[in-house]
Amino acid sequence: MxxxxxxxxxxxxxxxxxxxxxxxxxxxxxxPVGDIEAGKGKIFMCIGCHGIEGYRASFPEVYRVPKIAGQNAEYIVAALKEYQSGARTFPSMIAVAHSLSEQDMLDLAAYYAQLK
Incomplete structure (x- = not known):
């Protein structure tokens, strides 16, 4: 050389x-980064099911609602995107996911991930 x-x-x-x-x-x-404080203002759609220990949804079938407090933020965003795309098929979650922007998902995920 x-x-x-x-x-x-x-x-x-x-x-x-x-x-x-x-x-x-x-x-x-x-x-992109989620904002915990912004997420706190958006939980009204989640708290009715995910905020009740041991809650079971009854429509369209009995379903144990998972605890999302403390869940990994990336997992929450991925799950919401799967509901939005139709890859996951629980009707109430599909409706919620369709109402969310990507920033909403990030904010909600940031909020729930920091909870214990």
């Missing part, structure tokens, strides 16, 4: 390392 080709290779590696660092910085900066 000549000095010149070695220098080009080193420069190329330096450029690639900078590109990766910049890409990671943008990815971290662009990650």
């Amino acid at each position: 000549t000095k010149q080709s070695l220098k080009r290779t080193i420069n190329l590696l330096a450029i690639m390392a900078c590109s990766i660092t910049v890409s990671q910085a943008f990815a971290q900066q662009a990650a």
